[in-house]
Each structure stands twice: as structure tokens, then as C-alpha cells.
Amino acid sequence: xxxxxxxxxxxxxxxxxLAGLSFGYGIxxxxxxxxxxxxxxxxxxxxIAWATxxxxxxxxxxxxxxxxxxxxxxxxxxxxxxxxxxLVTVYKNLExxxxxxxxxxHSQFGPVHNPHVIAAQFELITPTGAYDFSPPENLPEGVAAxxxxxxxxxxxxxxxxxxxxDKAFDADVAMDESGKLDIMPNSLEGYTPDPxxxxxxxxxxxxxxDKPEVTVSAKFKGQFEGQNGEGSxxxxxxxxxxxxxxxxxAGDPTLDSSGTGSYKVKLKNSDSxxxxxxxxxxxxxxxxVTTDATRDWSVHVVISQxxxxxxxxxxxxxxxxxxPTGDNIAFPKRKVKYSTxxxxxxxxxxxxxxxxxSVDKKTKLTITNMLFDCADNSCALNDGQxxxxxxxxxxxxxxxxxxxx
Amino acid sequence: MRGMSLCxxxxxxxxxxxxxxFCLLFYTQKSIFNNAQVVAASDxxxxxxxxxxxxxxxxxxxxxxxxxxxxSELLQTNLSEQELIARLFDDSxxxxxxxxxxxxxxxxxxxxxxxxxxxxxxxGSAAMRAIVAEMLGHSRWPEVPEILGRLLLxxxxxxxxxxxxxxxxxxxxxxxxxxxxxxxxxxxxxxLRNFIASRLGDMQTAEALAxxxxxxxxPSLPAETLRNIVASLGKFPFKETADIFRQTLADPSLSAEFxxxxxxxxxxxxxxxxxxxxxxxxxxxxxxxxASAAWAAGAHPNTGNLGGxxxxxxxxxxxxxxxxxxxxAMMRQTDIPAASLLNxxxxxxxxxxxxxxxxxxxxxxxxxDADSALQQSYDERVVPQLLDTALSDASLNLRYRAVxxxxxxxxxxxxxxxxxxxxxxxxxxxxxxxxKVANLSH
Numbered sequence: 001x002x003x004x005x006x007x008x009x010x011x012x013x014x015x016x017x018l019a020g021l022s023f024g025y026g027i028x029x030x031x032x033x034x035x036x037x038x039x040x041x042x043x044x045x046x047x048i049a050w051a052t053x054x055x056x057x058x059x060x061x062x063x064x065x066x067x068x069x070x071x072x073x074x075x076x077x078x079x080x081x082x083x084x085x086x087l088v089t090v091y092k093n094l095e096x097x098x099x100x101x102x103x104x105x106h107s108q109f110g111p112v113h114n115p116h117v118i119a120a121q122f123e124l125i126t127p128t129g130a131y132d133f134s135p136p137e138n139l140p141e142g143v144a145a146x147x148x149x150x151x152x153x154x155x156x157x158x159x160x161x162x163x164x165x166d167k168a169f170d171a172d173v174a175m176d177e178s179g180k181l182d183i184m185p186n187s188l189e190g191y192t193p194d195p196x197x198x199x200x201x202x203x204x205x206x207x208x209x210d211k212p213e214v215t216v217s218a219k220f221k222g223q224f225e226g227q228n229g230e231g232s233x234x235x236x237x238x239x240x241x242x243x244x245x246x247x248x249x250a251g252d253p254t255l256d257s258s259g260t261g262s263y264k265v266k267l268k269n270s271d272s273x274x275x276x277x278x279x280x281x282x283x284x285x286x287x288x289v290t291t292d293a294t295r296d297w298s299v300h301v302v303i304s305q306x307x308x309x310x311x312x313x314x315x316x317x318x319x320x321x322x323x324p325t326g327d328n329i330a331f332p333k334r335k336v337k338y339s340t341x342x343x344x345x346x347x348x349x350x351x352x353x354x355x356x357x358s359v360d361k362k363t364k365l366t367i368t369n370m371l372f373d374c375a376d377n378s379c380a381l382n383d384g385q386x387x388x389x390x391x392x393x394x395x396x397x398x399x400x401x402x403x404x405x
Numbered sequence: 406m407r408g409m410s411l412c413x414x415x416x417x418x419x420x421x422x423x424x425x426x427f428c429l430l431f432y433t434q435k436s437i438f439n440n441a442q443v444v445a446a447s448d449x450x451x452x453x454x455x456x457x458x459x460x461x462x463x464x465x466x467x468x469x470x471x472x473x474x475x476x477s478e479l480l481q482t483n484l485s486e487q488e489l490i491a492r493l494f495d496d497s498x499x500x501x502x503x504x505x506x507x508x509x510x511x512x513x514x515x516x517x518x519x520x521x522x523x524x525x526x527x528x529g530s531a532a533m534r535a536i537v538a539e540m541l542g543h544s545r546w547p548e549v550p551e552i553l554g555r556l557l558l559x560x561x562x563x564x565x566x567x568x569x570x571x572x573x574x575x576x577x578x579x580x581x582x583x584x585x586x587x588x589x590x591x592x593x594x595x596x597l598r599n600f601i602a603s604r605l606g607d608m609q610t611a612e613a614l615a616x617x618x619x620x621x622x623x624p625s626l627p628a629e630t631l632r633n634i635v636a637s638l639g640k641f642p643f644k645e646t647a648d649i650f651r652q653t654l655a656d657p658s659l660s661a662e663f664x665x666x667x668x669x670x671x672x673x674x675x676x677x678x679x680x681x682x683x684x685x686x687x688x689x690x691x692x693x694x695x696a697s698a699a700w701a702a703g704a705h706p707n708t709g710n711l712g713g714x715x716x717x718x719x720x721x722x723x724x725x726x727x728x729x730x731x732x733x734a735m736m737r738q739t740d741i742p743a744a745s746l747l748n749x750x751x752x753x754x755x756x757x758x759x760x761x762x763x764x765x766x767x768x769x770x771x772x773x774d775a776d777s778a779l780q781q782s783y784d785e786r787v788v789p790q791l792l793d794t795a796l797s798d799a800s801l802n803l804r805y806r807a808v809x810x811x812x813x814x815x816x817x818x819x820x821x822x823x824x825x826x827x828x829x830x831x832x833x834x835x836x837x838x839x840x841k842v843a844n845l846s847h
Contacts, residue, residue, distance in 0.1 A: 141562060142596065150801050152836065172837055174805035176757070180700060180733075182764070184809050186844050196773055198739050202704045204669065208633065209600050217672060217704040219737065232706040234673055238603070262607055262640075264673070266706065292833065325801050355800055356756070 035068045036075070037117045045085045045122035049078040053110075074110040081122045084340035084374050091119040126315055126338045127372040127379040128305055133386060133402040134298035144210040144395030146388065148324035149175035151293030173293075177362055179205040179392020183216065190225045197221035197230070207393040212240040221270075228270035235263030294324045297390075298404070299365055301346065303336065317346045321365055323390055327355040329363050343371035343384060363390040370399060480509055490521040500532060507533075507540040519546055526552070535567030542574025550575060554583040557597065565597050573604040578612055581605070585616035588630075589623055598630045606637020614641050621649060632666050639670025643677035650678075654685060654694065665697040669704075676707040683714055686731070692724040699727055703734025712740035719746060725755045732761035736768045743769035743779050751786055756799060760806045763787050767813035784818035792822040795838070796829055804834050812841035820845055 038048055038061055051058035052069040069075065079087050079101070087105055090097045093116055101107050109116075139145055154170040167189040174182045181203035185193075193199050203216035214237045221230035264279040299321045305313050318333035331348040338344055346367040353360040370384035384399030484492065492498050493506045507525070510518035522544075526537045538556055541549050549571070556568035572580040587593050588601045602620065605613045620626065621634050635653065638646045653659060653667050668685060671678040682705065685698035699718070702708060715735045722728050732750070735741055743766055750762035766787060770780055787810070794807040808826060811819040823845075826838035 148801075150805055151833075152840070170840075172805065172809070172840065174802050174809060176802045177800075182733075182806060182809060184812065186840055196771060198709070198737065198768060198771065200737050200768070202733070202737065204704070208636070209596070209603055215672070217706055219706075219709070232709075234704075234706045236673075264706070327800055353800075355798065356803075 033068050033070050034073070034112055034115055035066050036112075036115060037064075037066050038077075039064045039117065039119040041119070041121050042124075044082065045124070046079060046081040046087065046120065048120060049076075049080065051076040069112070071113055072111040074108055075112055076106065076108045077118065078104060078106040079120050080105065082340075084125055084372075085122040086125050086374075086376055088121045088123050089119075090121075092116055124338070124340065125372075125374040125379060126305060126313075127344075127374060128303045128315070129379075130300065130302045131381065132298060132300050132404040133399065134296070134404050135397075136401050140397065140401055142210050143397035143401065144207045144393065145212065145295050146207075146297055146324055146391055146393045146395060147205060147212055147295045148293055148391060149173050149179070149181055149205050149214075150325065151291045153289050153291045153293070155289040175205060175391065177360070177391060181205060181214075181216070183218075191220075191222060192224075193220065193222040194230075205392055207395060208238060210395065211238065212393065213238045214240065229267060230270055231265055231267040233263055233265030235265075238262075297324045297388075298322050299348075299388075301367070302333075303344070303346075304333075317344065319346070319348050319351075319365065321348070321351065321363065321390075323363070325391070327353055329353050329360050329390075331365075340371075343369045346370065362392075364388070365390075367399060479505065480512060482509065486510075486513065486515060486517055490517065493521055493525060496530070500536070503533065504536045504540065507537050508543055511540045511542075511544040514545055519544075523552070526556075531561050531563050535561075535563040538564060538567035539570040539574070542571035550577070550579045550583055553580070554587075557583070557587050557593070562594070562596055565594070566600055569597070569601050569604055573608055576608055576610060581608070581610070581612040581616055585612075585619065588616065588620045591625065595627045595630060598627065599633045602630055602633035602637055606633075606640040609640070614638075614645060617641075618646075618649065628663070632663060635663070635667045636670045639667065640673045643671065643674040643681065646674065647677070647681070650681065654689065661691050661693040664691070664694050668694060668697040669701045672701050672705045679705050679707050679711075683711065686715075686727075686734075687718055692727050695722070695724065696727045696730045699730035699734050703730070703737045708734070708737050709739050711735075712738040712742050716742045716746055719749065725753075725758050728753070729755070729758040729761045732758065732765040736761075736765045739772070741765065741769040741772060743772075743775065747779060747782055751782065756794060756803055759790065760794060760803055760810060763791055763810040764806060764813060767810045767815075767819075770814055770816070780814075780816055783814055784816055788814070788816075788818050788822050791819075792825060795822075795826045795834055801833065804830075805837060808834065808837050808841060811838075812845065815845055 038050075040046060040048065040061070040063060044063055048061040049058070050061065050067055052067065052073045052075055054070040054073040057069075067075065079090060081087050088098075090101060090107070092109070097107065097118075135143070135145065150173060152170075152172050154168070157167045157169060169188045170186040172184045172186065174184075181201075183201035183203060185201065197219075199218075199220050199222070201216060201218040203214055206213050206215075215234065216236075217232075217234040219230075219232045222228070262279075264277070266275065266277050268275045299319055301317060301319045303315065303317045305315050308314050315336050315338060316333040317336045319331040321329040321331070323329065329351040331351040334346075334348075336344050336346055344367065348365045349361075349363070351360050351363060352358070353363075365386070365388045368385050368387075371382045372379040373382045374380075381400065381403060385396060386399050386402055387396035388394060482489070489506050489509055493503055493510065495503070507522060510522055522537050522541060525533050526541075529537065534556075538553055541553060553568040553571045553575075557565055559565050559568075569584065572584050584601050584605060588598050588605070590598075602617070605617050617634055617638050621631070621638065626634070635649075638649060643650070650667060650671065654664055656664075668682070671682055679702065682698045682702040686695050686702055689695050689698065699715075702711060702715070712735065715731055715738065719728060719731045719735070722731060735746075746762075747766070750759075750766055753759040753762050763783075766779065766783055769775055770783060791807040791811050795804050795811070797804070799807075808823065811823050811826075820842060823838045823842045827835050827842060829835070830838060
């Protein structure tokens with residue numbers, strides 16, 4: 001699943017390091033005993049378990065150090081990388097000893113009569129591969145959905161709203177890349193709009209407190225059940241919840257939504273010219289609505305390594321985001337760096353909308369602390385966070401909740 | 406209603422009847438459970454006539470009356486207090502039923518009811534604790550604010566949100582003080598502070614406004630909390646918050662994203678904010694803010710007579726995105742100077758801007774003084790472009806808006822284009838065009 005590339009630059013340095021160590025420490029063997037120098041690079045990237053037969057002792061080196069033992073002793077060394085690292089080479093003096101290790105990365109030396117330098121080289125495993133992320137069907141608490149509001153909506157006014165309760169409505173909604181809405185009603189049972197009046201409804205969809213929030217501003221003029229009137233108003237439906245069973249998904253035509261509404265309206269009776277202002281807060285609203293709008297989105301992330309002109313391995317990440325609108329946003333590859341403590345941080349922005357062939361400045365997706373559990377030749381995604389911002393909405397969550405197997 | 410008794414009885418009856426008509430027309434009422442208040446309030450920025458004020462008073466009275474009637478109906482139940490309490494404790498009963506019972510017990514206000522609610526608050530499931538916390542906001546027991554205040558220290562966000570909602574429903578000075586302290590507390594959970602910031606905006610009291618203002622100037626607030634605070638400040642009359650918004654929009658250290666949020670929140674700030682939005686749309690140095698201000702000016706409920714001002718901005722604005730928003734704002738005016746904007750609209754090259762301009766021209770063609778030249782130009786030059794866009798692989802939003810423009814124009818040529826789209830478009834666009842054709846044929 002992952003490709004690891006060795007950091008060859010360290011290999012070139014090994015003979016020099018060994019020569020230096022041999023010069024510095026090779027003369028430390030005493031007539032009464034032998035001393036080996038054990039070198040480990042990078043520092044604290046692994047551990048070396050050791051055991052000597054004479055004297056019978058054992059221990060674990062966490063960093064470079066030395067071993068002293070009796071002449072003729074057997075010396076057992078086992079090289080174990082720290083999590084996120086792997087063993088690359090083991091040198092005995094200038095001799096590559098790696099192939100002499102057994103399956104447990106262990107070798108027994110001896111009977112030993114001479115001082116040696118043992119050098120172990122580990123390397124950080126750079127996880128690479130392709131990953132797909134998408135919001136889970138049932139969103140965990142605190143994870144916001146991103147809706148594509150564009151679509152056809154129909155239903156009945158909720159039963160707990162007097163006067164217009166149970167009236168059938170039908171409307172089409174266009175939502176742009178900023179969440180701005182143009183709402184074009186087709187019908188509200190009992191209402192006949194004035195064809196010569198400038199009546200229009202606009203709005204915006206945002207994320208507030210990890211929930212969708214719709215604000216709608218409407219101007220209306222016409223006849224409702226025989227009465228002529230006109231008015232304007234602005235209202236907000238906050239904390240919108242969708243029911244888990246019928247949550248909005250592609251192909252699922254029903255949105256069972258509920259939320260908290262507030263509004264201010266100005267009304268005028270066209271016949272009597274009487275005017276009135278009215279406002280309300282905290283109105284609980286529950287409305288099953290039939291719609292073909294969607295909330296599905298996904299991102300395909302590819303992490304890869306390439307050699308630069310100097311042969312240095314560079315890690316890149318690139319991504320393709322498929323929005324709930326169906327638009328594809330391509331984020332070109334960018335350099336990333338892996339850390340065993342902080343993982344990857346991958347920030348995607350200013351991608352190209354492949355649908356409209358334009359730069360998308362409003363879509364951002366960031367993956368942070370993308371950590372892996374790595375052992376030798378395989379890595380598994382362990383942890384991380386994802387934050388996303390598009391279509392005027394935003395959210396964040398645990399990367400593992402979004403990972404598609 | 407004491408003031409109304411001083412009025413002529415006939416006048417009152419006439420007003421009452423008129424108000425009833427308006428109720429029949431447009432009045433929507435909240436349901437019982439999350440009611441904080443139904444406020445009949447004239448916009449403080451409006452120079453309302455006495456008649457409007459009286460009508461508003463009547464509507465307010467009616468709203469309150471209807472609310473009380475509905476509450477009375479909901480309080481009527483065949484169950485005794487003990488039976489209500491038993492059902493409140495019954496985990497097998499539907500949550501909605503138990504929520505209603507919690508509200509009933511909170512409103513009843515007896516000692517037994519209090520003990521039962523506090524027992525659930527102490528030992529119930531997280532969902533029930535959250536419900537009871539919120540429903541306690543309908544009670545009048547003096548110790549409730551402190552009880553709910555202690556719940557703000559809970560780890561479960563469901564419960565803390567319930568407590569915030571309960572305090573918001575209480576709405577008294579002590580409750581607001583508790584919310585204010587939590588909002589300003591650097592140790593409080595960020596999500597909780599965000600929620601408090603939102604709920605204070607719904608409360609519409611002087612104390613809530615003072616709390617929001619204090620929080621806005623507090624140091625080191627999380628960005629999301631600050632965003633919610635500015636959105637809540639936008640719900641208050643602009644004259645109360647003008648200084649804050651002027652400073653915010655002029656502050657070079659704040660992000661364009663935050664300023665755009667502040668700008669767009671002003672559509673709820675009453676008539677007084679409209680001039681400021683126009684000012685921003687014209688003069689702000691950041692095109693993102695000009696675009697937001699243009700959109701907000703068009704979305705403002707008091708918009709409608711800005712045709713001349715918006716036309717001047719359109720003719721001088723170099724940024725494509727801002728012009729797009731200006732066209733959208735112009736679409737909602739009753740005085741669209743289409744003749745003077747026609748050539749500019751036809752010359753737009755960006756698809757989104759061109760479609761916005763097409764919708765603006767379509768709305769202009771509905772005006773009573775629309776001339777035939779406009780209609781002819783629309784049919785000859787705009788309709789073919791809209792047809793192409795609707796049948797292209799452009800974003801669904803743009804294809805929808807192209808169809809909207811054709812439907813709004815409603816000319817024979819436009820209807821012909823809609824029929825073509827109905828035949829040739831993908832299922833979603835074809836369905837949309839079909840609905841518009843059906844609507845126009847009625």
C-alpha cells in the first residue's frame with residue numbers, strides 16, 4: 001500500500017562515520033577486555049538489544065553507546081526500529097552486515113577478540129498512497145454537513161403553523177459557490193402572486209454551530225385566499241437537523257428537517273393600505289420536504305514521492321474534491337513533510353474547478369495531524385483531523401470518521 | 406391593551422378586523438416548545454406611522470393571545486400531575502411526549518413538578534437532561550438560573566446547549582449575566598461559547614446586546630466565537646451597533662471572510678443598515694467586501710428603490726464578481742433602469758455575471774414601464790446565451806439560474822427556449838424547465 005524510499009544520502013555518510021569512529025574508538029580495547037562502539041542514526045530512531053556471554057549480561061541501547069565484554073565473548077545484537085522508522089543497514093566496521101541479520105534483525109558475533117564499530121542506520125518511513133474521504137452517513141456530533149441547496153423542493157407547510165398549515169408548496173432553488181440562494185417558487189396553495197410585481201426570494205446557506213443555517217429574504221405581493229396584500233421579510237432557520245433515517249443523500253428524495261426559526265416581516269394590505277410589522281424568535285419548525293438536493297462530497301488524496309534533480313526524495317500531496325454539486329476541484333501537487341509526532345499537514349486551496357475551468361478561491365480543505373502506524377512495509381492511517389470549507393459552509397471532524405475503506 | 410381602551414371602539418374593531426386579515430394572509434406562529442417570546446415590534450429605524458404602530462400592537466396582542474390559547478390547549482390533558490410525572494420518568498415513552506410533559510410540568514410550577522424535573526436533570530439520560538434543562542426556561546422558580554448555570558460546566562454538549570437554551574428562554578438579567586460570564590470565560594468550551602453568542606442574538610434585549618458588545622471587544626476570542634458574535638450583533642437595530650460595524654469593516658487586521666460575515670449579517674439590522682451597505686458596496690477597498698455588501702443590499706428586506714444608486718455602481722465597478730452581486734441586487738429593485746444598463750449587461754463575459762445580468766433584465770422586463778426594445782434585445786441576444794448555458798456542462802447552479810432567467814422573462818422566445826431545454830436537457834434541468842413552462846402556461 002505504501003512506497004518507501006530510502007534516504008540514500010545517509011548511506012554515503014556511513015563509511016566516513018565508521019572511519020571516524022574507528023579512529024576515535026578503535027584503540028579502546030583493553031588487554032583485559034574488548035569494547036565495541038555502537039552507533040545509531042538518526043538519533044533515537046531505534047533501539048539495539050544486546051547480550052554478551054562473558055560476562056553474561058544484556059541490555060538495550062536507546063542511543064549510540066559502547067559495549068565492553070571479555071575477550072572471546074559472544075555478542076548478540078538485535079536492531080529494532082522505533083515506531084515510524086525502519087532499519088536500513090547495519091555495518092560492522094566498513095562491512096555491510098545487513099544481509100547477515102536473521103529474520104528478527106538479529107546477529108550473533110564472536111567469539112570476539114577485536115574491537116569493532118557497529119553502525120545501525122534507521123530511516124523515517126514516509127507513508128504514501130491514495131486515500132478517499134467522505135462524510136459518514138450518520139454525522140457524529142459536531143461534524144457539519146455541507147449541503148448543495150440547488151434543487152427542487154416540495155411539500156406541505158408544517159401542521160403546527162396556523163393559517164398556512166398543510167398548504168402545498170413547490171419551489172426551485174439555485175445555490176451558488178458561496179451558498180447564496182435564488183429561490184423561485186412555483187406555487188403556494190391559495191396564493192396568487194402579482195405577475196407585474198417584483199417579487200423575489202433570495203437567501204444564503206451557512207454553517208453555524210456545526211449546523212446548517214438558512215436565511216431567506218422575501219418580497220411578496222399578490223392575493224392569498226381572496227385578500228390582496230404585499231410585504232417583505234427576512235427569516236432564519238438555524239440548527240437545522242436532518243433525521244438519521246432519511247438524511248439527505250444522493251438518490252434519497254426526502255429531507256426531514258427541523259430547526260429553530262426567527263423572522264421579521266412587514267405587511268401591507270393593498271386594499272386598506274394598513275401596515276404592520278411583526279417579528280418572532282425561536283419558532284420550532286419541523287418540515288419533511290421532498291427534494292433532489294444532495295449533501296454527498298468526497299476527496300481523493302494522493303501522497304507520493306518523487307526524486308528531484310539532485311536525487312533527493314520529495315513528498316507531494318495532491319487532491320481532487322468532488323463537491324455536492326458534482327463539480328470537481330483539482331488541487332495540484334504540493335510539497336508535504338511527514339513527522340512521526342505531527343503527521344502530515346496538507347492544505348488544499350485555490351484549486352481549479354474542472355467543471356467551470358476556473359480557479360476556485362472559496363473552496364478549502366485541510367488535513368492536519370495525519371498520522372500513520374507504520375511497520376516495515378506497511379502503514380495504516382491512525383489519526384488526523386479534516387476541516388473543509390465550500391459552498392459557503394464549513395465543518396471539521398476526525399479523519400478516521402471520513403476514511404473510506 | 407390599556408392604551409387601546411382609550412380609542413374609539415369602532416376604530417379598534419376596524420383595526421382588529423384588518424389585523425385578522427393580515428393574520429390570515431401571512432401570519433405564521435411558532436410552536437410551543439421553544440418559544441421564548443412572540444414579539445410584535447416595529448422596526449426602531451422606521452419612521453412608522455401611528456396607524457402602523459397600532460396595527461403592530463394589535464398583531465402583537467393577537468400573537469400573544471394565540472400563543473396563550475395554544476399553550477392552554479396543550480396544558481389540557483387527561484393525565485393527573487402524578488401521571489405526567491410518571492410518564493416523564495418512563496424511558497419507553499417517546500422523547501417528544503416526554504419533552505411536552507417536561508414543558509407542562511415546568512409551566513404548572515408545583516413543588517412536585519419541580520422535584521420531578523430536577524430528578525430527571527440529575528439522573529436522566531443525556532437527551533432528557535438536555536430537554537429538561539431547556540424546558541426549565543419556561544418555569545418561574547427563582548433558583549433555576551443557578552441550576553442551569555451549573556450545567557454549563559458539563560462535558561456533554563447536548564446538555565450544555567440545553568442549559569443555554571433554558572437560560573435564553575428565561576431571558577432575565579441573572580440568566581443573561583450567567584451567559585455573559587460563560588461567553589467571556591477563557592476556560593469555557595469553544596463550542597459552548599459559540600452557541601451562547603448565537604443565542605444572545607436571538608434574545609433582543611438591552612442586556613443581551615451589552616453582553617455581545619462586551620464580548621466583541623474582549624481579547625483572544627476564538628475566531629468562530631467572534632464570527633457568531635458579529636452575526637448576533639447584526640440582528641440588533643443598526644443604530645445600536647453602527648460604531649462596531651464601521652470599526653470592523655475599516656479594521657485592516659481583520660480577515661475579508663470575517664468582514665463579509667459582518668456585512669451580510671446586516672440584512673437583519675433594519676432599514677438603518679441599508680445606507681451603510683450601499684456605502685460599503687461603493688467604497689470599500691476590498692472587492693470581496695463590496696461584493697458582500699452589494700448582495701446584502703439586494704437581500705435586505707427594505708430594498709426596492711435602489712435602482713439609480715446600484716446602476717451608478719454597476720457602471721463604475723471593474724470587478725466582475727462585484728458586478729455579479731450588483732446585478733443580483735438590482736434584480737430585486739422596483740426601479741431597474743434597464744435601458745441604461747442593457748449594453749453593459751449584454752457585454753458581460755463571465756458566465757455567472759452574464760446569467761445574473763440576464764436575470765436582472767428579465768425582472769426589468771416585468772416592470773410596467775418596460776419597453777419593447779428591451780424585450781427584443783432580450784429575445785435576440787440573451788435568450789440564445791441562456792439556452793446554451795442551460796444545456797452546457799456548466800455548474801448546476803448556473804444552469805438553474807439560466808432557466809430562472811428564461812422563466813422570469815416569460816417571452817414567447819424564452820418559453821420556446823425552455824421547451825427546448827425540457828426536451829434536450831439532462832433530467833434535472835429538463836424537469837426544472839418543464840415546471841417553469843407549466844407555470845407560465847397557467
